[in-house]
Amino acid sequence: MSTDRQTADRHPGRLAVPAVRELSPYVPGKPISELEREFGIRDIVKLASNENPYGPSPHTLAAMRAALDQVWLYPDGSCHDLKQGLARHLGVDADCLTLGNGSNDLLVLLAEAFLTPSHSAVFSQYGFALYPLVTRETGAQAIEVPALGYDSDMPLGHDIAAMTAAIAPNTRLVFVANPNNPTGTWAPPATVKRLLEQSPSSTLLVLDEAYFEYGHARGTQDGVAWLAEHPNLVILRTFSKAYGLAGARVGYAISHPEVAEVLNRLRPAFNVNSPAQAGALAALADQAHMRQAVDRTMRELARVEAEFKRLGRWTAPSAANFLLLRLDGPAAPVFEQLLRRGLIVRPLAGYGLANCLRISIGLSQDNDRLLAALPQVLAASAA
Ligand SMILES: Cc1ncc(COP(=O)(O)O)c(C=O)c1O
Incomplete structure (x- = not known):
């Protein structure tokens, strides 16, 4: 006991829970x-x-500047206007949406909501760095599936068939970035759809579409069409890339309303600030x-x-x-x-x-x- 006290006196960081003590931060x-x-x-x-060097439009910047006049007020915690705008844009109900401080925020919330030390999450080698990080911080088992080789049609890309085979009975989350960062590689829609069809209903497929607007031109999926049939699908998108708002920090999840309700329970009440909400809504109107x-x-x-x-x-x-x-x-x-x-x-x-x-x-x-x-x-x- 006294040794614990002495250690804590000099090294308070060691009081962190074991899974967090072992984490290496995202660089x-x-x-x-x-x-x-x-x-x-x-x-x-x-x-x-x-980042997108063309940045937001003058119209978006004007909306953000106008929101500064009200910055002494807390933002709308429900992000009502932005949710309505997104719901219209995507053709989904507003209760399918969860807004995040970047999609990074939503990855953390998904891990907190669905993983414990007795669960596992599947992701690809060379998949986005946050997947192992958010998994490990919950103490869950991280199942990293080897990527496709240099000799494949999609070198360094996700091996979706191997990822499907790696899903264990305790797997709650499978992370697929399509297109993926840092490789830029992608899986064709039919392959991602097969993974979704073969995933047990006890496993959520987190389809990270951070680069959706770029990837779509090369034939990557628009996962929204699959949501009606697959309640275990969660799509993540962001305003940080194609919309040029990386500094504003706005991302969103599109999911079954029950998943959205769980994420919204955990979400800090004011995680998206008011200029960011106004900017994202204006950017959406400026396709x-x-x-x-x-x-x-x-x-x-x-x-x-x-x-x-x-x-x-x-x-x-x-x-x-x-x-x-x-x-x-x-x-x-x-x-x-x-x-x-x-x-x-x-x-x-x-x-x-x-x-x-x-x-x-x-x-x-x-x-x-x-x-x-x-x-x-x-x-x-x-x-
Ligand atoms: C694949 C992928 N997902 C999610 C994110 C997080 O983006 P943000 O938190 O800015 O929305 C990034 C950022 O680079 C990314 O590359």
Whole structure:
């Protein structure tokens, strides 16, 4: 007892529950301000967090500014107007929706609501980093299924058949990112549908469609059509990517109303602030702006992809706003050299992909800067 007291006196962090003590935190892309402080450089381009460099429309920004006048009031905790707007846009009932502080928030809520140490969750190797994190923080068993090999049609992608086979009687959640981050890979709708049909009703399929608006152009599913028949389907979407509102933090889940009711029970009352609610609603009404950003990004993606190929480099097939680039050796020195030139990309050693970088597609001039710097840095490091 006294030893416990002595430890706690000096190391209060050790009082955390065992599952949390063992967690490694999520490492986000390096912020521009941090690089400015570290190297004293300006004119930095961030291609590290799959943001949308075209940003929100003037109409969306005006709605957010107008909401600031009321910022002394708590936000509408039920997100009524935004829910109604989303319900109309998606063709679902408003009681199927749960709003989150980014879809990140909803991943945490899903794990808290459905996982305990006697449950398990299934996800893919190279799947989005938050899946193991939210699973492990509940003490549940994390079942990581090996990804498809480099020789497959969708190298590094989810092996949906193997994921289906990995579902155990105690599996409550299966996480499928389609398209996936950090690989950009995707599974065709028929394959995802088969997983849904073969999943037991005691297992929820969390279909993470964070890059839905980009992926749809390359034939990824619109899972909403499957909800009526599959009460165990939960779709996650976000305003952080195609809608250009990553800093506002708005994501949403579309699910059976009972699942939404459970998530809404757990959700902190004011998890989406009022400028964010106003911005998301305005952004939804401005589909043309979003579509233009997606089209420009997908055209740039094709250009950057072709340039990498011309340089003799391998990239994973991508249906999102970024590319996974494989180098011949460790990517860390290349990442460091790009930083010194004011270019922030994402190293992937944390995913077990030490020879790879994830590069978000920026504005044309930002991509040009990367394409000019990369051959020089590669020649210097021979990676
Ligand atoms: C696949 C995937 N899901 C969810 C998220 C979380 O996004 P947000 O919390 O900004 O909605 C991300 C962010 O990069 C992502 O890549």
